[in-house]
Amino acid sequence: MNFLGTKLKGVMDKIRGSTFIDEKTVKEVIKEMQRALIQSDVNIKTVLEISKKIEKRALKEKTMMGLSGKEQLVKIFYDELVEVLGGExxxxxxxxxxxxxxxxxxxxxxxxxxxxxxxxxxxxGLKTGLIAADVWRPAAFEQLKQNAEKINVPYYGEPENKDPVEIIRHGLEKFKGFDLVMVDSAxxxxxDQELITEIKAIKEKLQPHEIxxxxxxxMGQSAGKQAQLFHDALGVTGVIVTKMxxxxxxxxxxxxxxxxxxxxxxxxTGEKLEDIEEFNANRYLSRIMGYGDLEGLLEKVREITAETDLSPEDLLKGNFTLKMFYDQLEAAKKIGPLNKVVSMMGLGGQLDKSELKKSEEKLKRFKHIIDSMTEEETLNSDILNKSRILRISRGSGTRPEQIRELLREFKKTQKMMKMLKKGKRGPLGGLMKKFENQGFPGT
Ligand SMILES: Nc1nc2c(ncn2[C@@H]2O[C@H](COP(=O)(O)OP(=O)(O)O)[C@@H](O)[C@H]2O)c(=O)[nH]1
Ligand SMILES: [Mg+2]
Known part of the structure; x- marks a missing residue:
């Protein structure tokens, strides 16, 4: 991983390593990110802008259903860093x-x-030809030739010719019908003006699709200015950043x-000829963060929050019932197979396959059990006596002790809800945070 990647990974690890996301943690992580970006040469003004945005969002935005406070914070950093590194x-x-x-x-x-x-x-699989049109650097042709021979890709050049336009004309003849022709220039x-004139002449002859x-x-921050200058002179269509x-x-x-x-x-990403990769800010950051498909997960979570109108506030309003517990499980299930969710949350290393399978089965079982209850029972679990439990057990194909396990987990959550209501200083009070960090049961 390159310098920037290592630094940003450090920031993400800091979020992941914290047990509790509160204002202090948010500020600490932002400081860490500022250091990382400044050390990676990002302009101070940009760093301050992004810090402000992240802080504002982190302290204001409500944690989404199905996401822990930690994940929410990762998502905010992710969004804003993507913006800094090139946008979606x-x-x-x-x-x-x-x-x-x-x-x-x-x-x-x-x-x-x-x-x-x-x-x-x-x-x-593209039939590719390379043209050496740098007539200034004496060794330029030789350099391209050697590399091209190493990788077995056809090349064209005229080491004695000082006219790049002529070389290109001949090269294009040679590579007629090829899938891709790439031209190296001086x-x-x-x-300077001389260089611009030369490249313009090359452009005129070549009629490139891409520059x-x-x-x-x-080069650091001066790159932007240079990109602008080249763009004004030639109409650049894209950038390649070397030596990452x-x-x-x-x-x-x-x-x-x-x-x-x-x-x-x-x-x-290196001197060797295979050291090149396609760049895409989202993917680059996802990889650094170790979240294989973070965007996909978040998209799903967004859909879920739009569908289920369960918000932390709603959960705190009335009595927390089995029905609400059920809705939570539903929401958690919609996020996808549990093992995928867990690996997306960066917890992959902590749960082995058999444990994952067990949690997934438990989730399914809970759902079947609650499905077999009457509306009255889901609203008031206190009425669940021995005979009702037996009936539900038969209806759902589960064992009575599995129903009692569900009731225990439900009671735990219910108790937490009660504590929340008591200790509540607004919906995002400290206890709520704690609850969110622990995640919902079964998830
Ligand atoms: N470490 C590293 N070196 C690179 C990379 N790309 C090019 N170089 C080196 O940078 C130097 C200049 O490269 P060259 O292709 O001759 O630059 P040109 O003058 O623009 O044609 C050479 O020593 C290359 O090996 C890269 O991605 N990583
Ligand atoms: Mg060169």
Missing amino acids: SKKTFDARGKKVLLVGMFGAGKTTTTAKLGKYYSKR GRHGL LLVLSAD DGSSKGGGVLSACAKTESPVYFIG
Whole structure:
């Protein structure tokens, strides 16, 4: 994992490691995140903006049904960090049938990335050709040639020719009918008029579908300005950030590019030709957070909250009945198979398969039991005497002691509800938090 990833993972681990989410914890985690982002080169103003947003949401927003306080906090961090790193992913890079031009400063990683993408797409079945159009750097052709030979991807170049437009013309002839043609261009130490004129001429001849700007992660926040300059001159369609590996910080470049609205399509994560990956802020963060499919889970939870009108406030209003307990189980069940939910919550390591299976079976059993009760019984569990329990046992195909187990768990929750009402200082009082952190029984 790269520097930014490691830092952000530290923040998430801090949330996960805390037993109790209160104002103090929220503030501590935000501090930790500020450190992580600043160390990763993200602009201070951006860091302060996101901190404010997270704090406001974390202290104000009601915890959603089916989510613990911890998960809610992770979700808030996730939402806001995605925004900083490039927003919800709009599109992935579509390479088939494309001519792609790579541009960027000297040393940014254009030649390496051209070869990396050549490998990436030829491995995915696209007939790919690489054209060496950097006529400035004496070794540029040789560098591309060596890499292309290593990965067995056709290349074209004319080491003696100083006219990139001519080289491209010949290269396009050679690669006629290919699925993807990628062109490596020259860079400079600064974006000067001469370079712009040259790349414009290349663009005119090549008529590329995509112009990808290659930036290096160690540029930090200045990346945004450069992206803007290149964009104004050439119309950049996307960005590749190289050197996201090792000690490179990465946060500055990603956040700077997010502001220019150029999608970051790939990140380079090492010197080897397989060290490239598609970038997508959501997926990147999900992976860092160790939540395989966090977004999917949250989407479902959103649906559930829209369907069941059980809110913490409602739960506190009247008497907590078996019927409400049942609704909770229903809501929890809708989130999906329990093992999936558990792994999404980052608890995968703590529950082994057989335990998971047991919890899932218990949940199902509870549901059958409550289904076999009369309305009166679900509203007032005190009337459940021996003969009623026997009847329910027969109706639901369960054993009487399993019904008593359900009643015990229900009573526990009911007691907690009573405590909540007594100790309530508003619906989000400390006890409510405690309850939310523990989660509902059966979940
Ligand atoms: N660690 C690391 N090094 C990279 C990465 N991409 C490129 N480089 C190195 O950066 C240097 C410059 O790369 P090059 O492709 O020649 O840059 P160009 O001048 O833009 O064509 C080379 O030493 C590459 O090995 C990357 O993702 N990670
Ligand atoms: Mg080069």
